[in-house]
Amino acid sequence: MAKDIPTYGEVIIEAEAVLVPDGAGQKVIRNASVQVSNDRIVKVSEERIRSNAKRIELKGQLLVPGFISGHTHVGCAAPTRAIIEPRRGNYALALKLMDEDLDDAELDAITAFSLADLIRTGCTTQVEMSLSVRQAESYARVAERFGARGYPSGMTPGMGRLYEIWRSAAGPFKVMNDEDFQSYVPGTLAEIEANLQFGLKWNNACDDRIRPMMAAHATDTHTPETITALIKAAKSLGNGLQIHLAQSVEESEQVFRRWGLRSVEWVDSLGMFEVPVFGAHMFGANLHYDPTILANRDYLFATCPFDIGVNGNLQPYPEMLAAGVSCGVGVDAHNMDFIETLKMAVVKGQARHYGISTPGVLSRNPMIEDAVLGATRISADILKRPDLGRIEEGAKADLVSIDVSGGVVGSGSMSPEPLSNLLYASGHQVRNVLIDGHWKVFNGEMLFAEAAELNAASAAATEKIWEKLRAAGYFDTLVPDLPRGKARAE
Ligand SMILES: [Zn+2]
Numbered sequence: 001m002a003k004d005i006p007t008y009g010e011v012i013i014e015a016e017a018v019l020v021p022d023g024a025g026q027k028v029i030r031n032a033s034v035q036v037s038n039d040r041i042v043k044v045s046e047e048r049i050r051s052n053a054k055r056i057e058l059k060g061q062l063l064v065p066g067f068i069s070g071h072t073h074v075g076c077a078a079p080t081r082a083i084i085e086p087r088r089g090n091y092a093l094a095l096k097l098m099d100e101d102l103d104d105a106e107l108d109a110i111t112a113f114s115l116a117d118l119i120r121t122g123c124t125t126q127v128e129m130s131l132s133v134r135q136a137e138s139y140a141r142v143a144e145r146f147g148a149r150g151y152p153s154g155m156t157p158g159m160g161r162l163y164e165i166w167r168s169a170a171g172p173f174k175v176m177n178d179e180d181f182q183s184y185v186p187g188t189l190a191e192i193e194a195n196l197q198f199g200l201k202w203n204n205a206c207d208d209r210i211r212p213m214m215a216a217h218a219t220d221t222h223t224p225e226t227i228t229a230l231i232k233a234a235k236s237l238g239n240g241l242q243i244h245l246a247q248s249v250e251e252s253e254q255v256f257r258r259w260g261l262r263s264v265e266w267v268d269s270l271g272m273f274e275v276p277v278f279g280a281h282m283f284g285a286n287l288h289y290d291p292t293i294l295a296n297r298d299y300l301f302a303t304c305p306f307d308i309g310v311n312g313n314l315q316p317y318p319e320m321l322a323a324g325v326s327c328g329v330g331v332d333a334h335n336m337d338f339i340e341t342l343k344m345a346v347v348k349g350q351a352r353h354y355g356i357s358t359p360g361v362l363s364r365n366p367m368i369e370d371a372v373l374g375a376t377r378i379s380a381d382i383l384k385r386p387d388l389g390r391i392e393e394g395a396k397a398d399l400v401s402i403d404v405s406g407g408v409v410g411s412g413s414m415s416p417e418p419l420s421n422l423l424y425a426s427g428h429q430v431r432n433v434l435i436d437g438h439w440k441v442f443n444g445e446m447l448f449a450e451a452a453e454l455n456a457a458s459a460a461a462t463e464k465i466w467e468k469l470r471a472a473g474y475f476d477t478l479v480p481d482l483p484r485g486k487a488r489a490e
Pocket of ligand 1: 071333
């Protein structure tokens with residue numbers, strides 16, 4: 001069937017449903033045609049487009065812009081998935097071993113396994129916070145090989161030093177005097193420089209699909225000096241900055257004790273929002289003050305429903321939406337099915353909306369339309385990419401089609417509101433993926449890699465990590481159920 005696979009160039013995609021911009025939002029149009037020429041969408045029409053170009057008919061499918069994951073650690077899913085859930089998030093040792101014990105080929109095998117999952121489930125752009133500069137290099141190598149679009153960065157401090165500064169392996173936060181805390185500054189500045197060099201090397205590489213950012217781990221592992229250095233480096237790359245922002249109440253309290261300001265106010269006072277910022281988690285946000293600041297900044301809150309694997313944590317997505325903060329969706333670290341992530345962002349957002357209320361704080365019930373708009377156009381706008389996240393003339397041909405009419409997901413025919421069918425879908429329903437006009441998945445077949453090879457290479461690297469975990473007694477101990485923490489909103 002190889003002759004049927006469309007190639008880069010001219011093609012007309014005729015889909016039964018197409019998601020297009022509509023004012024500030026999006027709408028579904030029926031039986032529309034999208035003409036692609038090389039890397040661009042050149043025409044979108046509800047009439048038949050006259051052309052001799054090859055036609056691809058997508059009956060029963062919804063064509064959407066390629067999804068943008070607003071917060072991603074591609075490299076760490078394979079060795080941690082399904083071994084952290086019974087232990088309630090204790091993944092620090094696995095991540096540390098990955099960074100220390102795997103060579104570049106093994107790291108690339110793990111990165112490739114997960115990046116392939118993201119692409120084939122419709123995520124064409126990753127705002128990637130690799131856990132070290134080594135892992136950022138691995139991401140960039142694999143993204144180059146697969147033709148992914150990415151905004152990679154290496155987290156600072158990276159995995160090698162993080163747990164010295166932050167907390168004992170997934171246990172309590174480190175208590176240290178301010179002098180000891182300051183002694184980590186030179187090491188962090190050196191990491192920032194190494195990540196800047198990575199960024200300069202890869203900036204605009206791969207036909208401009210790779211645009212590196214800078215990344216701060218969080219506010220409680222930085223000082224004004226290191227945050228200022230990150231902002232300066234991010235400005236020189238020109239693509240923005242990533243951070244886990246106010247990810248816990250403890251983080252905000254620590255920052256307030258050290259610097260007299262809450263996490264969000266503190267980075268604002270240091271000028272972080274002079275560059276676009278992608279932030280994740282925000283369990284420790286002050287919901288009375290922080291959303292108002294962030295709604296007035298170049299900031300994207302990436303809600304990550306699978307933040308510590310599969311769990312019941314509820315991030316403040318409904319409150320951020322209600323305040324007018326730009327909200328996207330991120331896969332974070334352990335689940336790489338983008339459709340599942342979209343769905344779970346909605347479900348968990350609704351659980352929070354109905355289950356948690358903070359007096360005086362507005363909340364809005366998230367809908368699938370919010371999640372899809374957030375993971376396409378809104379994320380693209382914060383990336384300053386009017387050519388991404390929308391199906392319109394002149395935009396990049398990053399396109400995804402999903403079977404929303406077949407078994408399990410649909411009703412045999414196109415439903416009146418096909419976005420709602422995504423709530424019944426997973427990545428298995430993604431049928432076609434294009435990035436920059438290149439076909440990555442055609443009719444359900446992955447074209448950029450061989451699944452068997454990806455599996456075999458990932459298996460070897462992952463088994464190596466698990467063997468070390470076995471030797472360390474990881475599988476013999478269950479972390480006991482934790483008492484309920486403080487209220488998420490201060
Ligand atoms: Zn993260």
